[in-house]
Amino acid sequence: MLPTITVNDEKCKEPISCRKCLLICPTHVLGLGTDVGPQKFREIDPSHFIVRAVRFDKCSGCMDCVNVCPQNAIQVSFSGGDAR
Amino acid sequence: MCDWCEKYGNGYERWYFNPSNYARRLYKIRKEEAEASGAEANPQAAGGMAFVGRDFLEARERGDMAEVERTKQQIEGAMWLTHFGQVITLEEALKITDIMYPISLITCACRRSMEGLPDDENFTCMGMGAGMYKWERWPDTYRGGVHFLTPDEAKEVLAKLNKRGLVHSIYTFGTPYLAGLCNCDYPDCAAIRTAIDLEIKILWKGHYVAKIDPELCNGCASCVHRCQFRALSFVPNRNKAYIDQLQCFGCGLCATECDQEAITLVERAGLPALANVW
Numbered sequence: 001m002l003p004t005i006t007v008n009d010e011k012c013k014e015p016i017s018c019r020k021c022l023l024i025c026p027t028h029v030l031g032l033g034t035d036v037g038p039q040k041f042r043e044i045d046p047s048h049f050i051v052r053a054v055r056f057d058k059c060s061g062c063m064d065c066v067n068v069c070p071q072n073a074i075q076v077s078f079s080g081g082d083a084r
Numbered sequence: 085m086c087d088w089c090e091k092y093g094n095g096y097e098r099w100y101f102n103p104s105n106y107a108r109r110l111y112k113i114r115k116e117e118a119e120a121s122g123a124e125a126n127p128q129a130a131g132g133m134a135f136v137g138r139d140f141l142e143a144r145e146r147g148d149m150a151e152v153e154r155t156k157q158q159i160e161g162a163m164w165l166t167h168f169g170q171v172i173t174l175e176e177a178l179k180i181t182d183i184m185y186p187i188s189l190i191t192c193a194c195r196r197s198m199e200g201l202p203d204d205e206n207f208t209c210m211g212m213g214a215g216m217y218k219w220e221r222w223p224d225t226y227r228g229g230v231h232f233l234t235p236d237e238a239k240e241v242l243a244k245l246n247k248r249g250l251v252h253s254i255y256t257f258g259t260p261y262l263a264g265l266c267n268c269d270y271p272d273c274a275a276i277r278t279a280i281d282l283e284i285k286i287l288w289k290g291h292y293v294a295k296i297d298p299e300l301c302n303g304c305a306s307c308v309h310r311c312q313f314r315a316l317s318f319v320p321n322r323n324k325a326y327i328d329q330l331q332c333f334g335c336g337l338c339a340t341e342c343d344q345e346a347i348t349l350v351e352r353a354g355l356p357a358l359a360n361v362w
């Protein structure tokens with residue numbers, strides 16, 4: 001069964017320095033991206049980085065990411081509905 | 085025959101040995117095409133991570149193979165025009181360092197994304213060709229900077245990465261312009277993961293297939309951890325390694341680890357059942 005995994009970007013402010021969820025996930029589901037496209041001549045500000053469940057097809061529902069997140073930013077739901 | 089060799093080989097043994105596929109002319113075509121369509125010719129924007137939507141995964145889950153096939157072909161069609169890769173052996177990668185200039189060591193975008201890996205631990209990717217001279221335009225694509233390498237330095241780095249267990253593959257950025265020599269592993273490489281987990285062919289199998297000589301294999305099992313493609317396993321009852329040749333991507337990593345020389349790479353083209361399995 002496929003999960004619905006959401007990350008609250010307001011709560012997850014510094015994913016690059018935190019990355020706890022990325023490293024704990026046994027099936028490497030989560031990944032970092034940005035909410036702006038590629039920026040010419042400019043480094044992207046760390047505040048624009050976001051965490052997304054890019055490989056959610058491999059999520060087992062172990063909830064390790066939910067429990068490790070110091071900001072309580074991640075929700076994983078298997079109800080089939082919208083976790084938000 | 086490999087489609088890409090047929091289309092872009094121009095008499096060379098492999099399409100990635102054809103120097104014109106690295107030529108500045110192609111870089112320019114790609115850059116101008118992208119800019120004409122309003123996009124910036126950023127290497128990452130050209131392909132980035134293969135994006136597979138929830139619809140595809142849901143179709144797969146409910147067993148709607150027609151829908152799965154349709155989406156797959158749509159993704160592959162788009163990626164084969166812009167950004168896809170093919171597995172090569174260490175030997176082939178070394179040969180490319182003499183065809184291609186400049187070569188630079190850069191950070192890996194996939195591991196940056198999937199591990200949040202700090203730049204100084206992440207120099208495993210190689211960018212090649214004219215576009216590299218303009219790397220400073222895209223500070224985020226080239227996070228951590230760029231180290232330009234001599235061909236000998238590049239060979240040294242490739243050998244070291246092979247020892248570490250990373251698979252070499254070559255990537256287009258606007259096909260057939262070749263500009264990336266990646267050194268990857270499962271599951272954090274987007275191409276390997278998409279090819280293996282979702283069976284979407286944005287990474288083509290290489291020109292070789294590995295084969296074990298059961299007489300020479302002594303059952304030491306030191307090759308087993310080298311395979312990133314779920315092709316290599318171990319048969320306890322026979323005390324021998326086993327290679328699923330239909331699944332093998334021909335990277336050669338298992339062979340470089342076997343000190344009994346029990347694993348050889350044979351030409352895919354020479355095996356009737358595999359000649360068209362890419």
Ligand code: SF4
Binds near residue numbers: 028060
């Ligand atoms: S619930 Fe477990 S498997 Fe799913 S994303 Fe979180 S850590 Fe990974």
Ligand code: SF4
Binds near residue numbers: 013020021069
């Ligand atoms: S653990 Fe929480 S705060 Fe840390 S990167 Fe992941 S989502 Fe963000």
Ligand code: SF4
Binds near residue numbers: 305
């Ligand atoms: S490394 Fe060579 S000898 Fe050892 S198990 Fe693999 S094939 Fe056999």
Ligand code: SF4
Binds near residue numbers: 312331334
């Ligand atoms: S069996 Fe050997 S050559 Fe084939 S994909 Fe695995 S490591 Fe590479």
